[in-house]
Amino acid sequence: MSEHGEIEKQCFEYIKSNLVSHNEFCYVCSVEDDEIIENAFNTAFPNPIWNKFPDFMFNGGFIEHFEVTSSYSNRNGSKMEIEKAELKKEADQNDKALEEEMNQTPCYEGKTIITEKYHSKHTYDNFCSSFKKNWDNHINKLFKYSGDTDIGIFMIQYNDSALVLDNIYPDVKLDLFYGDLLERDEYRGYRLTRDSDMLEYIYNYKEQIKFVVFFNNDRYHGKKCEIICVENIPEILKIIKGRYSFHAGTITSVRYTYGISHKNPFYKGNEDNE
Incomplete structure (x- = not known):
């Protein structure tokens, strides 16, 4: 399997292994939905043709994986991936x-050598553009797919670790004490369940996609998985709309190299005992 196929498989296996505690990251899902999700991940198998839609199949549906980025992107790829390649070189x-x-x-x-690279041009707008572009691309593939589509699952992965969650408190009087009412969410990384703009966009495809699985592979705030029942997104919006925003933090990739010399125990020295 290719490197790309390995990324899909690793994401799939991570989600599957955490389904034991699925109630902790299933949102607006019924008991029946929980059973459908668990069955999908327990019975799905990889597409024999790994670069064809979908990535995984099961009786009655499919699971399709794709990645999104908050980095600036063009026809050459994302700026962050280019910077990672420069760092490696x-x-x-x-x-x-x-x-x-x-x-x-x-x-x-x-002796230690540190090579580092600051990643620039990460924004929430870039994230939205990447999300919609990749979503549309895979929806178009779905329209051409002739297999089972009753239960459509998009499994979306975000690896950049750049977006940070902000709580919004409009018109708050700063001279008053509010107790714990203004406490921020404990998890500060990006969360799709807190993003009303993207949820509204996804809801437009409720007839095609039943569940969205969002995996934030965040190395700073920790990994986070969210499984959302698309047809029930309005129930989330009732709670979160206008309460959250996102900004891009400064992120850095670093590679450490440590070298140390060892004396050769078999070397006896030259004639001068050097």
Whole structure:
């Protein structure tokens, strides 16, 4: 299976392994919905042709995976992926230079090299654009699909760790004490269940997609999974609309390389005992 197929499989297995506690991340789902979701992930199998729609199939439906980004993107890909490739190239060069240096001048105390890259051009608007573009692309594939579509599941993965959740408190008097009423959500990473704009967009496809599984693979705030019953999205909007916004934080990728010289126990020295 290709690297792309591995990403899909890893996301699928993570969701499946956490279904034991599915009540904690199922939103506006009935008991019957919970059973459908559990059955889908327990019985689904990979498409034998990995690069064809859908990624996983089960009796009565499908699971299709795609990734979204908050990074600026163009025909060359996302800015973050380009910056990661630049970081790898620079780090590989630094590793080689360190190896050559230590071959010439042994360092028995050890030496660390840090290669880092700040990722720029992350915005919430970029995220929305990426989400809609990828969603539309996979919806178009769905329209051409002739297999079972009664239970359609989109499994969406976000890896950038850039978006941060903000609570909105309009017209709050700052000279008053509010107790815990103004406490922020404990989880500060992006959450689809708090994004009224994207939920309203998804709701337009309630006839095609029954469940959306959103996996935030956030390395700063922690991993978060949310499973949403699309036809019941208005029930979420009643609670969250106007209460949240998102901003992009500053994120950095870092690679550490540690080198240390070891004396060769089999080396006896030259004639001068060097």
